[in-house]
Amino acid sequence: MGYTVNKSLRFECDYDDILAYLVDDLKSPRSALALINEMDRVIDFLETTPFANSVSTKPTLAKNEYREMTVKSYVVVYRVQESIVHLVRMFHQTQRYERFVMEWG
DSSP states (O other): OOOEEEEOHHHHHHHHHHHHIIIIISOOHHHHHHHHHHHHHHHHHHHHOGGGSOBOSSHHHHTTTOEEEEETTEEEEEEEETTEEEEEEEEETTSOGGGGGGGGO
16 A cells, blocks of 8 residues: 655754755755655655554654654654655654644644
8 A cells, every 4th residue: 555645834844944954054965965865765665664663652742643753863753644644743853852742733
């Protein structure tokens, strides 16, 4: 069964902000390109195997069946509903991102 990957507006903003940070602040377009390439691979992976990552162990995320996937130094938070994989947010792995779960509703 194939899945459709849907990027939320917040995910797109997070992703764009991360890429801008890598290019503009860190002056590392190479890192930005590596992240873009890895994210493309992740999307391809999620289109076929979205359940490879278990439901989050963080209670605030688990109650709504959010899953997490590490991409380079970042965490992609997503949820699978029927045949759609919703990419919800993207954070640096050092952030305490679960506190933002209430904003995603």
